[in-house]
Each structure stands twice: as structure tokens, then as C-alpha cells.
Amino acid sequence: MAVADWFLTDERPWTEGNSVVPLVHGEEYFAELHRCLEQTRQGDLVLFTDWRGDPDERLTDDDDSSVGAVLCRAARRGVDVRGLIWRSHLDKLAFSAEANRHLGDEIEAAGGECLLDMRVRTGGSHHQKFVVLRHPGRPELDVAFVGGIDLCHSRRDTAEHLGDPQPVDMAAVYGPTPPWHDAAVALRGPAVADVERVFRERWDDPQPLTRNPARWLSERLHRDDRHADRLPDPLPAPAPAGSLPVQLLRTYPYRLRGYPFAPQGERTVAAGYEKVLARAERIVYVEDQYLWSAEVARSFATALRRSPELRVVAVLPRYPDQDGRFSKPPNLYGREQALRIIQEAAGDRFSVYGLENRHGTPVYVHAKVCVVDDAWATVGSDNFNRRSWTHDSELSAAVVDEDYARSLRLRLMAEHLDATDAERAALADPVAAYEALRRSAQRLEAWYAGGRRSERPQGRLRPLADPPLSAATRLWAQWAYRVVYDPDGRQFSRRIASRRSSSM
Structure with a gap:
């Protein structure tokens, strides 16, 4: 097959030599994400974006595997942790403003930096969900996760589809622990740098995090981080890790x-x-x-x-x-x-x-x-x-x-x-x-x-x-x-x- 027959040839670049592993269901994705995050060390870089983030959502069955705990442990051991979470609308509209605020607060307290990002079109959202891990001196560990799975409640289901033990409220027909079908991929190789570039572009967006005057007051009351600190210079793109x-x-x-x-x-x-x-x-x-x-x-x-x-x-x-x-x-x-x-x-x-x-x-x-x-x-x-x-x-x-x-x-x-x-x-x-x-x-x-x-x-x-x-x-x-x-x-x-x- 000619790759150019299928990919866009003018609008977007592509990379060769990648490994792409599908991670079907939240349990499979969360377990691999947990493994990769726990092996980060001082000087490594973790970048993530999310539509919703629940700090107490467990990545595995272990009590100490919650999203907030894992990211905070990484920050405390010297990993540079940066996050961009959609600021969201009010919780009474069934969105996730408070959950997103609390995850950001935990990460900031541990030494990372997490911005509540409302730099969107009016009525829109930052819906991207990805995580990038870079390891200076250990490029073979570099990985990017891209997909539809948020770091939040209800996502950690399995192929049996019995639901996440930490559910969100949904239509009654889905029951108390709504079954959830989802997917992501783990990318290794030069494509990791492409995903990292997406994060850097958003992070360096010069517009204010929100244009809503009511939010400005809220930011001051909560002492939110309103300005993105400079990211470390990007590392070279990882070497080929596959053939895709x-x-x-x-x-x-x-x-x-x-x-x-x-x-x-x-x-x-x-x-x-x-x-x-x-x-x-x-x-x-x-x-x-x-x-x-x-x-x-x-x-x-x-x-x-x-x-x-x-x-x-x-x-x-x-x-x-x-x-x-x-x-x-x-x-x-x-x-x-x-x-x-x-x-x-x-x-x-x-x-x-x-x-x-x-x-x-x-x-x-x-x-x-x-x-x-x-x-x-x-x-x-x-x-x-x-x-x-x-x-x-x-x-x-x-x-x-x-x-x-x-x-x-x-x-x-x-x-x-x-x-x-x-x-x-x-x-x-x-x-x-x-x-x-x-x-x-x-x-x-x-x-x-x-x-x-x-x-x-x-x-x-x-x-x-x-x-x-x-x-x-x-x-x-x-x-x-x-x-x-x-x-x-x-x-x-x-x-x-x-x-x-x-x-x-």
C-alpha cells in the first residue's frame, strides 16, 4: 500500500518507524499507564491533557494507584509533571469543573504544574486526551498514549463490561456501575515527538486561560496558577521503535x-x-x-x-x-x-x-x-x-x-x-x-x-x-x-x- 494514498499529504506530516499498540478498555490502558508512570525518575518529563480528571480514580486495584497519587509521587521524586485540563462548565450542568480543579490542586502542591485551560471557542471544550512521557538518557522508554479514555471515574472497565468500581452517574438503564467500552493506543518511536509538539503548542498559547471575568475572580480566590512556566527544551525525536x-x-x-x-x-x-x-x-x-x-x-x-x-x-x-x-x-x-x-x-x-x-x-x-x-x-x-x-x-x-x-x-x-x-x-x-x-x-x-x-x-x-x-x-x-x-x-x-x- 502507498501510505500517501491514505494519509493527508499537505495538511499534516507523518512519521515512519513507529510501534502502535492498541489498548482496548480502560483497565488495559490504565495498567500500562501506571507501569510507565511509576518507572519515571528525576529529570523525566510527563505531559498530559484531559477533558476530565478525577484525582481519586484508581489506575489499578491498588489503593495507592489513584491518578492524583501516581502523578504527585512522580512530581515529588523530581519528574517534571505538566497538565492541561479543560476548565469545564459548572458542575450543576453535569460537567467536571470541581474534579478538574482538585486534580490540578494536588499536582501543583506536589511540585508539578497543572493549568485549567479554557482557551477554546465559546461553548467548546478541550477534548484531547493524551499523555507523553520523555526520559532524558533513556529514550527507549519514551511513549505517548492517545485515545478516548479520560483519567476519570467510570473508565476502568474490562472486556467483561461490568463497569468501573468508581462510577459516574448516568442514565438509569446503565445501572449503578455503568459498563464502559473505550480504546487508546500506545505510541513509541518518532510519533512521540509529534504528540509532544501538540502539547507544547497548547501550553505556549499566549491567550489568557479564560476570558470570562467571573472566572478571573474565581482564579484569584482559589489562587489558581494563571501563567504557564517555560517548558524544558524538547529532546530529539525518539529513534524508530517499529515499522508503522x-x-x-x-x-x-x-x-x-x-x-x-x-x-x-x-x-x-x-x-x-x-x-x-x-x-x-x-x-x-x-x-x-x-x-x-x-x-x-x-x-x-x-x-x-x-x-x-x-x-x-x-x-x-x-x-x-x-x-x-x-x-x-x-x-x-x-x-x-x-x-x-x-x-x-x-x-x-x-x-x-x-x-x-x-x-x-x-x-x-x-x-x-x-x-x-x-x-x-x-x-x-x-x-x-x-x-x-x-x-x-x-x-x-x-x-x-x-x-x-x-x-x-x-x-x-x-x-x-x-x-x-x-x-x-x-x-x-x-x-x-x-x-x-x-x-x-x-x-x-x-x-x-x-x-x-x-x-x-x-x-x-x-x-x-x-x-x-x-x-x-x-x-x-x-x-x-x-x-x-x-x-x-x-x-x-x-x-x-x-x-x-x-x-x-
């Missing part, structure tokens, strides 16, 4: 006075997907928290109309994460319109599933994974919606390699099917895999329809069917969806141009 090419894809919105490194914003996440979807011929496999936006859906629909053999599979949450009267309908509206656009183009070549554990409890799908034709695969923080493609900050790691991409797809599909080794091998053929998922989901749905009188069939997927919204609900839900839940972060002129091109 890696390209980082990013989103930054158009923002007043701009980001110095992206004055008009950056939409290489969207451009990357649009390029590979235009090449897709056999199968697109998606796991995502949201599949929203008519614009995103049209990219899939165009690919399906162009390639008559193409099949698309999407694994999504069966239910929104919140039950609220005003939060649930906009979620359903956004998904309804996107799925309808894709379905009309695909017919029986598009399947969308919800996930549950073997006990029948729905699993909240938070993973952001896409595999195209077993050639290109990405794991990151971005969702398939307009917010992630234009409005919030996002970071994903894309890889072009047949073995890597196919192995990732097979691992995820086999888990959802409870497949044996022999059954997993048969999934290598895209058509066979598509049909295996469809048959498994139909069997499980028929078992429920029949009153669950026999032994539960193998597999954990069920066809996704959202309840219809009334005309009255749709009227206000579509406004909330477009303005609050899935806003557009592009310049006004670019929004208009996009709408005109999509209507032609």
Missing part, C-alpha cells in the same frame, strides 16, 4: 484572535476521514459515542453510493448517557437524521448496533475507532459529529498498515461476538464479517422477543432502534442539537460555503 507510519489528525475551531499554530482553526480530523471514505471499497468499521451531523453522514452516503460493494458497520451506545427531559431528545434527533441519510444510500449495506454485556446491561460505547478496508485505522478523541470535526480540540492517531488495521478490527468484532479463535479467523473476510455481525444481532434480538426462555445466544450486539420523536419534540430538539450539542466551529463564510455545496 503514524499521522496525527487534529481539530481546532476558528477562535477569536486564533491559535498561533492554527490561526483559522484546523480540521484535519474531518479531512482525514473524508479522504479515506472517498477510497473505501469493502468495509468501514466504526465504534463511536456519537454518529451525528448531516455533513458527517453525507460523507458515508457518498462513499456507499460510489462503491456498490462497500459495507458500513457502526457500534454505538444503545441509549444516551443521560435521562434528562432536555438532554435526551437532542441526542436522539442528531442520531436519527444521520442514520437516516446513511441508510437511504446504503440499503442493506449499513448496519448499526448497540452493545450490552452478557447480563443484558447496555454498555456505553465511548470508543472513537474507525477502520477502513483493513488498510487505515484511527483511534483518538474525536467523534463522528460536527462538534468534533469543527468545534472542540481533538487528537487522533491514524495508521496505514494492513496487519495493524485488520488485527484491530478483528479484535473488536470478536469481542462483541464472543467469537472463538476459529470464528475470529473467519471474520477476516469483510463480507463474512458483516454477515456474522448481522446474524448474531438478529439471534440475540429474537431471543429477547421470544421471552428469553432458552439459553442466551452467543454475542453482545443488538440492532439499534431509537424511539421516534414527536413532531413537537423535534421542533425544539433540533434547535438544541444544532446550537448546543453539535455546534459548528468554522468561520461563518465557511459554514455558508459548506451548506451551498451540500445542496448542489
Whole structure:
């Protein structure tokens, strides 16, 4: 395969010679992150960004493995620990301002530096989730973790999907310990320096951490760190550690006075997907928290109309994460319109599933994974919606390699099917895999329809069917969806141009 046929060739660089290890589920990621953090020593550098951080979230079963304790121990033994956490909105809006403040306070008290970062477009968030570890004199240990897993409650689940012992409150259907499906990757090799550069660009952003006057008073009362200290000079990029090419894809919105490194914003996440979807011929496999936006859906629909053999599979949450009267309908509206656009183009070549554990409890799908034709695969923080493609900050790691991409797809599909080794091998053929998922989901749905009188069939997927919204609900839900839940972060002129091109 020609790497340039799949990667963006002008908008973003890429590196060769990397090792990329998928870390599926929070338990696997947290255990590896814990191991790497505990082996840092004086003079090493730890950089992390997060959407939400809970200092008491344990990385392993050990009581002393909490995020705050591990990072603070590192800072106390002379590791340079720097963090950028989205400042967040008020806790009463179900976001994470207090948790983020407390993690930052703990790290600062231990000698590190953690900034509450609100340098975003109004109503947006810093949604990137990554950690970089650099080791002067020990470059073989350098590693970067990129993905969708926050350092917070509810993320440390396993393939059994029984939930994190430290849960967050979610819709009642998910139970007291909501099952959680997620993914990240561990990068080693030259790509580590690329991830570090993303952190440095954000850290050195000259804009104030917040433009909200009310926040200025709060900062003074809490004695927040309002100014970023200078980072140490960057080390040379790590030597090759494998054979894989890696390209980082990013989103930054158009923002007043701009980001110095992206004055008009950056939409290489969207451009990357649009390029590979235009090449897709056999199968697109998606796991995502949201599949929203008519614009995103049209990219899939165009690919399906162009390639008559193409099949698309999407694994999504069966239910929104919140039950609220005003939060649930906009979620359903956004998904309804996107799925309808894709379905009309695909017919029986598009399947969308919800996930549950073997006990029948729905699993909240938070993973952001896409595999195209077993050639290109990405794991990151971005969702398939307009917010992630234009409005919030996002970071994903894309890889072009047949073995890597196919192995990732097979691992995820086999888990959802409870497949044996022999059954997993048969999934290598895209058509066979598509049909295996469809048959498994139909069997499980028929078992429920029949009153669950026999032994539960193998597999954990069920066809996704959202309840219809009334005309009255749709009227206000579509406004909330477009303005609050899935806003557009592009310049006004670019929004208009996009709408005109999509209507032609």
C-alpha cells in the first residue's frame, strides 16, 4: 500500500518507524499507564491533557494507584509533571469543573504544574486526551498514549463490561456501575515527538486561560496558577521503535484572535476521514459515542453510493448517557437524521448496533475507532459529529498498515461476538464479517422477543432502534442539537460555503 494514498499529504506530516499498540478498555490502558508512570525518575518529563480528571480514580486495584497519587509521587521524586485540563462548565450542568480543579490542586502542591485551560471557542471544550512521557538518557522508554479514555471515574472497565468500581452517574438503564467500552493506543518511536509538539503548542498559547471575568475572580480566590512556566527544551525525536507510519489528525475551531499554530482553526480530523471514505471499497468499521451531523453522514452516503460493494458497520451506545427531559431528545434527533441519510444510500449495506454485556446491561460505547478496508485505522478523541470535526480540540492517531488495521478490527468484532479463535479467523473476510455481525444481532434480538426462555445466544450486539420523536419534540430538539450539542466551529463564510455545496 502507498501510505500517501491514505494519509493527508499537505495538511499534516507523518512519521515512519513507529510501534502502535492498541489498548482496548480502560483497565488495559490504565495498567500500562501506571507501569510507565511509576518507572519515571528525576529529570523525566510527563505531559498530559484531559477533558476530565478525577484525582481519586484508581489506575489499578491498588489503593495507592489513584491518578492524583501516581502523578504527585512522580512530581515529588523530581519528574517534571505538566497538565492541561479543560476548565469545564459548572458542575450543576453535569460537567467536571470541581474534579478538574482538585486534580490540578494536588499536582501543583506536589511540585508539578497543572493549568485549567479554557482557551477554546465559546461553548467548546478541550477534548484531547493524551499523555507523553520523555526520559532524558533513556529514550527507549519514551511513549505517548492517545485515545478516548479520560483519567476519570467510570473508565476502568474490562472486556467483561461490568463497569468501573468508581462510577459516574448516568442514565438509569446503565445501572449503578455503568459498563464502559473505550480504546487508546500506545505510541513509541518518532510519533512521540509529534504528540509532544501538540502539547507544547497548547501550553505556549499566549491567550489568557479564560476570558470570562467571573472566572478571573474565581482564579484569584482559589489562587489558581494563571501563567504557564517555560517548558524544558524538547529532546530529539525518539529513534524508530517499529515499522508503522503514524499521522496525527487534529481539530481546532476558528477562535477569536486564533491559535498561533492554527490561526483559522484546523480540521484535519474531518479531512482525514473524508479522504479515506472517498477510497473505501469493502468495509468501514466504526465504534463511536456519537454518529451525528448531516455533513458527517453525507460523507458515508457518498462513499456507499460510489462503491456498490462497500459495507458500513457502526457500534454505538444503545441509549444516551443521560435521562434528562432536555438532554435526551437532542441526542436522539442528531442520531436519527444521520442514520437516516446513511441508510437511504446504503440499503442493506449499513448496519448499526448497540452493545450490552452478557447480563443484558447496555454498555456505553465511548470508543472513537474507525477502520477502513483493513488498510487505515484511527483511534483518538474525536467523534463522528460536527462538534468534533469543527468545534472542540481533538487528537487522533491514524495508521496505514494492513496487519495493524485488520488485527484491530478483528479484535473488536470478536469481542462483541464472543467469537472463538476459529470464528475470529473467519471474520477476516469483510463480507463474512458483516454477515456474522448481522446474524448474531438478529439471534440475540429474537431471543429477547421470544421471552428469553432458552439459553442466551452467543454475542453482545443488538440492532439499534431509537424511539421516534414527536413532531413537537423535534421542533425544539433540533434547535438544541444544532446550537448546543453539535455546534459548528468554522468561520461563518465557511459554514455558508459548506451548506451551498451540500445542496448542489
